[in-house]
Amino acid sequence: MLARIYQPARNAMQSGQAKTRHWVLEFEPEDARDLDPLMGWTSSDDMNSQVRMRFDSQEAAVEFAEAHGIPYQLQKAHKRKPNVRAAGYGENFAANRKTVWTH
Secondary structure (H helix, E strand, O other), X not given: OOEEEEOOOOOOOOOOOOOOOOEEEEEOOOOOOEEOOOOOOEEOXXXXXXXXXXXXXXXXXXXXXXXXXXXXXXXXXOOOOOOOOOOOHHHHHOOOOOOOOOO
């Protein structure tokens, strides 16, 4: 029952950083998922695969795992440099633009 502690990456479809400031503790699957031959659905008998806890900091997640005797694997976060332009999105449509705007 190994747990994984990590900080989730941002959604690739959005430019915002929502839901990336918390740390997540979730359990690794103990066995493979089963395939239902009739419907094609996947299922599992592993109830720990449904557990996903959020913490405000890495230290809080590690303390929780150690206090409850849960073996864990810590994955360090990869921080990205923010891409913030000086004038923002409106700069694309400025009247005093010095270069031609093309696709």
